[in-house]
Amino acid sequence: DRAAHSQGLSMLAAYLAAGTLGRFGDRALLHADQLAAQSGAPYAEMVAAGCTGIVAMLRGDWAAMRTTHGKAEKICNRLGLGRPWAASFLRSYWALGELYAGNPTKTLALLADDSSEDMFGRAMIGSYRGRAMLYAGDVSGARTAFREQERSLAFERGMAGIYRRAIVCELALAEHDWQRAR
Numbered sequence: 001d002r003a004a005h006s007q008g009l010s011m012l013a014a015y016l017a018a019g020t021l022g023r024f025g026d027r028a029l030l031h032a033d034q035l036a037a038q039s040g041a042p043y044a045e046m047v048a049a050g051c052t053g054i055v056a057m058l059r060g061d062w063a064a065m066r067t068t069h070g071k072a073e074k075i076c077n078r079l080g081l082g083r084p085w086a087a088s089f090l091r092s093y094w095a096l097g098e099l100y101a102g103n104p105t106k107t108l109a110l111l112a113d114d115s116s117e118d119m120f121g122r123a124m125i126g127s128y129r130g131r132a133m134l135y136a137g138d139v140s141g142a143r144t145a146f147r148e149q150e151r152s153l154a155f156e157r158g159m160a161g162i163y164r165r166a167i168v169c170e171l172a173l174a175e176h177d178w179q180r181a182r
Contacts, residue, residue, distance in 0.1 A: 003041035006032045010044075010051040022058035029055065043086075046075035050090045057097035065101070069094035088121040095128050099135065107132035123152055123160035130167045139174050146171060 009032035017025035029052055036044035049072035056064035072090050081087050095110040111129045126149035133142040146167055149155045155164050172181035 002035045002039035003044040006035035006039060006041070006044040007047045009035065010048045014051040014054045017055040017058050022055060022060075025055050042075050042079055046072050046079070046081075046086070046090075049075065050093065053090075053097065054093050057093065057100060060100075062097070062101040065094070065097045069097070088125065092121060092125050092128060095125070095132070099128060099132050102135075104132040104136040108136070123149055123155040124163055126152075126155070127160070127163035127167045131170055134167075134170050134174050139171070142167070142171060142174070 009028045013025035013028035013032060015025075016028060017023075029048065032044075032048045032051070036048045049068045053065050053069035053072060056062075056068060069090065073087075073094070076087050076090055091110050095107045098104075098106040098110060107128060111125050111132070126145055130142040130145035130149070133139075133145060149164070149167075155161065169181050172178075
C-alpha cells in the first residue's frame with residue numbers, strides 16, 4: 001500500500017526532523033513524495049506536503065514552509081477536508097511556523113477560523129493563538145485565550161500539556177513575573 005507507506009514515512013520524517021532540529025528526515029520525505037506520486041492518492045500527497053512544511057519550519061526556511069503548507073491546504077480543500085482534524089493539524093503547524101517566523105498577524109489569521117472538533121487540536125491551537133497574541137503585544141487577549149484553554153482536560157496532557165506550559169511561561173515573562181516563569 002504505497003499511500004499508507006508514504007504517510008508513515010512522511011510522519012517519520014517529521015519526527016526525525018523534530019528530534020534532530022531539522023538535521024534529518026530528507027531521505028524519508030523524498031521517498032514519501034515518490035510513493036505518494038506513484039499511488040496517486042491525494043491524501044498521501046497532502047500528508048507529505050504538510051510534513052515537508054514542518055521540516056522547513058524547523059529549519060527556518062519560511063518560504064518553503066509557506067509553499068508546502070499552501071500546497072497541503074489546497075489538497076485538503078480539494079478533498080473536502082476543510083474542517084476536520086486533518087485541516088486543523090495542517091493549519092496549526094502552519095500557524096506555529098508563522099509564529100516562529102515572527103509573523104503573529106499571519107498566525108492569528110490562520111487560526112481565526114478554528115472550528116476543530118478535536119480537543120487536542122483545539123488545545124494546541126489555543127496555545128498558539130495565545131502565544132501569537134503575546135508576541136503581538138496583546139497580553140490581555142493572551143490571558144483570555146489561556147483561560148479558555150485551561151478549562152479543557154486535553155490541555156493538561158501530552159503535547160498539549162507541553163504547549164500549555166509554554167504559554168504559562170510566556171505569559172509570566174510578558175508580565176515580568178520572573179519567579180513564575182522560572
